[in-house]
Amino acid sequence: MPTRRKALQHSATVASLLAVTGLFPGIALAFNAKAFEAKNLGDALKALGAGAPVESKDVTVTGPDIAENGAVVPLGASTTLAGVKQLLILVEKNPNALVAMFNVTDSVDANIATRAKMGQSSDVYAVAVLADGRALFARKEVKVTLGGCGG
Amino acid sequence: MGDPMRIRAQAAGSNATVRVLMAHEMETGQRKDAAGKTIPAWHITNVSATHNGKPVLSAEWGPAVAKNPFLQFTVKGAKAGDKIAVSWKDNKGDTRTDEATVT
Amino acid sequence: MTQHRVLLAALLTACATGTVWAQKSTAEGIAEYRAMLADGNPSDLFEAKGEGLWQQKRGPKNASLEQCDLGKGPGVVKGAFVELPRYFADTQRVQDMESRLLTCMETLQGFNAAEIARTPFGRAEQVNMTALAAFVSAGSRGMKFNLPNNTVQEKTMYEVGKRVFFARSGTHDFSCASCHAEDNKRIRLQDLPNLTKNPGAGNGFGAWPAYRVSNGQMWGMQLRLNDCYRQQRFPYPLFGSDATIALGLYLGVNGKGGESIAPAIKR
Numbered sequence: 453m454p455t456r457r458k459a460l461q462h463s464a465t466v467a468s469l470l471a472v473t474g475l476f477p478g479i480a481l482a483f484n485a486k487a488f489e490a491k492n493l494g495d496a497l498k499a500l501g502a503g504a505p506v507e508s509k510d511v512t513v514t515g516p517d518i519a520e521n522g523a524v525v526p527l528g529a530s531t532t533l534a535g536v537k538q539l540l541i542l543v544e545k546n547p548n549a550l551v552a553m554f555n556v557t558d559s560v561d562a563n564i565a566t567r568a569k570m571g572q573s574s575d576v577y578a579v580a581v582l583a584d585g586r587a588l589f590a591r592k593e594v595k596v597t598l599g600g601c602g603g
Numbered sequence: 604m605g606d607p608m609r610i611r612a613q614a615a616g617s618n619a620t621v622r623v624l625m626a627h628e629m630e631t632g633q634r635k636d637a638a639g640k641t642i643p644a645w646h647i648t649n650v651s652a653t654h655n656g657k658p659v660l661s662a663e664w665g666p667a668v669a670k671n672p673f674l675q676f677t678v679k680g681a682k683a684g685d686k687i688a689v690s691w692k693d694n695k696g697d698t699r700t701d702e703a704t705v706t
Numbered sequence: 707m708t709q710h711r712v713l714l715a716a717l718l719t720a721c722a723t724g725t726v727w728a729q730k731s732t733a734e735g736i737a738e739y740r741a742m743l744a745d746g747n748p749s750d751l752f753e754a755k756g757e758g759l760w761q762q763k764r765g766p767k768n769a770s771l772e773q774c775d776l777g778k779g780p781g782v783v784k785g786a787f788v789e790l791p792r793y794f795a796d797t798q799r800v801q802d803m804e805s806r807l808l809t810c811m812e813t814l815q816g817f818n819a820a821e822i823a824r825t826p827f828g829r830a831e832q833v834n835m836t837a838l839a840a841f842v843s844a845g846s847r848g849m850k851f852n853l854p855n856n857t858v859q860e861k862t863m864y865e866v867g868k869r870v871f872f873a874r875s876g877t878h879d880f881s882c883a884s885c886h887a888e889d890n891k892r893i894r895l896q897d898l899p900n901l902t903k904n905p906g907a908g909n910g911f912g913a914w915p916a917y918r919v920s921n922g923q924m925w926g927m928q929l930r931l932n933d934c935y936r937q938q939r940f941p942y943p944l945f946g947s948d949a950t951i952a953l954g955l956y957l958g959v960n961g962k963g964g965e966s967i968a969p970a971i972k973r
Contacts, residue, residue: 483648483694488665516742518735520895520973524669524919526742543667547633551667554676559659560652561618561677567669567746569631595735597895609750626751628922670922671748 488550493542493577493589496550500538502581508533508588513541513578515594519570522596527551528565529578533588536562538581545574570596605691605699612678612687612705619681619705621652623674623689631666647672649692654678655685681705736895740971749840749917749969752924756841759834765815774810776803776842787846788966791955793857800863802954804928805946807838823945827929839915839926843968850965851908853958860955863948867956870949871901880938882953886910896973901957908964911957916970924969927954 490496493505514528529539536556541564542549551568562580570576573595580588606626612619625647632644650662659678678687683705690700730738760771760783776786777794791802797809811831812819822831855864874881885891886901899906915926925933931950935943943950 483663488663516735516739517730518732519739520736521920523922524743526673526739528675546667548665548667550665552665553663555661557659559654559657559679561679563677564660564662565673565675567673567743569629569667569669606751607754609754622746624746624748624750626748669919671751671917673746673748675746 867952907960
C-alpha cells in the first residue's frame with residue numbers, strides 16, 4: 453500500500469515503533485542468547501540449529517593480518533553460494549565465540565562487514581548457513597597487538 | 604532514544620553500498636570499574652535495515668561488536684533517491700532509527 | 707636429523723595451508739589495518755554532534771555559537787582550524803581552538819569558563835567541548851596549516867613553546883623532545899613523529915582531534931597534550947593554559963604547509 457510506504461519514508465518514529473513491535477514481516481526481534489554464550493564455533497552453530505561446520509572455498513572471511521588494537525578489528529563475511537540464510541562472524545579465542553549473526557535476504561549481497569573486539573590473537577571464522585541448514589566456513593588468523601603509548 | 608547514526612548510501616552500479624556508524628558504548632559486561640564492581644553489559648542486540656520500507660537485512664549482535672559500531676552491506680536494485688532506514692535495539696530496550704537517501 | 711625433518715614438515719605444512727613466512731612486514735600489516743579503519747571513522751559521530759551544538763541555543767544567555775570568532779570573523783568555521791593558535795585582540799591572548807571555543811561559550815552563551823576548564827575531560831561540558839572541537843576541525847579538513855604567526859605575541863609564544871618543548875623536567879627528566887625531536891623513532895609499534903619540523907609536525911598536529919579506537923574516546927589537542935604530560939610524569943596542565951597553547955603554536959608553525967586530516971582515527 454503506497455500510504456504505508458509513505459508513512460515509513462516520512463516518519464522515522466513510525467519506523468522505530470514498527471521495528472520494536474516486530475511488525476516488519478518475517479523478522480523476529482529475538483535474541484539467541486544461547487548462541488551468543490557459546491564458547492566455540494560448534495556450540496554456536498548447534499544453538500542456531502545449523503549443521504556441523506564444513507570448510508569451504510566459497511566462503512570468505514576478510515580482516516587484517518595484524519590489528520594494531522584489539523578493540524576495533526574490521527571483519528567481514530561473504531559467500532558466492534546461493535540460498536544463504538545467515539552469515540556469522542566468530543572469534544575463536546573470545547570469551548564467547550559468536551560476534552554477530554546476520555539474516556541475509558535476497559535483497560542484499562551475501563557480503564557484510566563490521567568491526568569486532570578481539571581479546572587476543574585468534575582465528576576468525578566467517579560462516580554461511582544455507583537454507584537447508586548446512587554450515588560452511590572460512591578461517592583466518594588475525595594477530596592482535598597493543599601498540600605503544602602515543603598516537 | 605539513542606544518539607543519531609551516520610548512514611551513507613552510495614549507488615554503485617545497480618546496487619547501493621550502505622555504510623553505517625552507530626553511537627553506542629557496546630559494553631561487554633566483562634569490565635570492572637575502579638571499585639572492582641563489574642560494569643553491566645550494555646550493547647545493541649538487534650539491527651534491521653529497510654529499503655523503501657521493505658526489510659532487507661536483520662542481525663543479532665553480541666557484546667563483542669566494537670564500540671561505536673560500523674556496518675557495511677550492499678542493497679540490490681537500490682538507486683539514487685531510494686530510502687534506506689536502519690534501526691537498532693539494545694539490551695536495555697533503547698532503540699534508534701535513522702534514515703538516509705541513496706546518492 | 708629428526709629435528710631437520712620436523713622443520714621440513716613444518717615448512718611444507720605452512721606452504722600447503724597458504725601461509726608464507728615473512729610475506730608482509732609488520733609495518734605493512736599495520737598500514738593495511740589503518741587503511742581498513744579509515745572508511746567509517748567514529749569521529750563523524752562527534753562531528754555531527756558538534757555541528758548541532760554550534761547551532762543550538764544554550765547556556766544562561768540562550769544563544770548559539772554561530773557568532774563565535776575563531777580568527778577568521780564571526781561564525782567562520784571553514785579554514786579556522788588551520789590558522790590556530792593565533793592572537794586575538796579581544797582577549798589579548800594567543801589562543802588555540804579549544805580555549806577560543808571556551809571564550810565563545812562564555813561571552814556568547816554565558817557559561818562559566820573557569821568551571822568548564824576545571825571539569826575533567828569526558829564529563830559535563832567537556833564532552834560538548836570535544837564534539838565542538840571535532841566539528842570545527844572538520845571545517846579545515848584537507849586544508850594546509852597556515853598559522854599567521856605575525857604578531858609580537860605570537861612570535862613570543864612560539865619561543866615559549868620551543869622552550870617548553872625542549873625543557874627536561876619531572877621525576878624522569880623527560881621533555882617532549884625525548885620522544886619527538888628525532889626522525890625514525892618509535893615506541894613499540896607506534897611511530898613517533900618528529901615535531902620540530904615537517905612532515906612530522908604537520909602530521910602530528912593535523913591528526914588531532916582524533917577518535918582513539920583503543921579507548922573509544924574522542925581526544926582534542928588539549929587532552930592529547932595532557933596525556934603526554936601524564937606520561938612524562940609532569941604535573942596536570944590546566945585546560946587552555948599558556949603552556950599548552952604555546953606548545954600548540956610551536957607545532958602548528960612547524961607544521962606550516964602540512965595537511966590537516968582532523969578529525970582523524972587513531973590507535
